[in-house]
Amino acid sequence: MASVYNILVNTIQGQPVDLSQYEGKVLLIVNVASKCGLTPQYEGLQKLYSEKKQQGFEILGFPSNDFLEQEPGSNEEIEQFCSVNYQVDFPLFAKVPVVGEDKHPLYETLTNAIPERIGEGPWWKDLVDYGLTPNNPPEVLWNFEKFLVSKTGEVVARFAPDITADDARIVDAINAELAK
Numbered sequence: 001m002a003s004v005y006n007i008l009v010n011t012i013q014g015q016p017v018d019l020s021q022y023e024g025k026v027l028l029i030v031n032v033a034s035k036c037g038l039t040p041q042y043e044g045l046q047k048l049y050s051e052k053k054q055q056g057f058e059i060l061g062f063p064s065n066d067f068l069e070q071e072p073g074s075n076e077e078i079e080q081f082c083s084v085n086y087q088v089d090f091p092l093f094a095k096v097p098v099v100g101e102d103k104h105p106l107y108e109t110l111t112n113a114i115p116e117r118i119g120e121g122p123w124w125k126d127l128v129d130y131g132l133t134p135n136n137p138p139e140v141l142w143n144f145e146k147f148l149v150s151k152t153g154e155v156v157a158r159f160a161p162d163i164t165a166d167d168a169r170i171v172d173a174i175n176a177e178l179a180k
Helices: 041-055 075-086 105-113 122-129 168-179
Strands: 008-010 016-018 026-032 057-063 146-149 155-159
Touching: 026 041, 026 105, 026 168, 041 057, 041 075, 041 168, 057 075, 105 155, 146 168, 155 168
Parallel strands: 026 057
Antiparallel strands: 008 016, 026 146, 146 155
């Protein structure tokens, strides 16, 4: 299985970083957006991060404008929005495409590693009811899809966008990885 550690990304301030700096930590990688019905998930993500960061856990937020242009702001505007509205202090990165031909290599690796989501529930039907055509696996369905990465950089789980950070499936999976 491919590791995420060999992938180069840019911080939200535009500085290139290699994800190998997170080696030995459990990661939850989330594509985020500021103008989405799921945006309040920032609160739960921040709470989870605050509770578990001392145990070797990191949340990495990757803004994306791929879904109904729900992340139209600049990286600076995104960073300010997250700080002011949700007191986010987990790492945020530069806006990236997470679907389609221009998909960032990180998301290519994530979606290829785990093509199916856990917990795809009635929310998927809500998208259809709004007249939208949800992406089929392995593509990311929507904002706030979550990928769990082990301490060795392997993608070990993938959670649907409407599975919140306090859902037992996510918390149990994170705890199991932290215990390894």
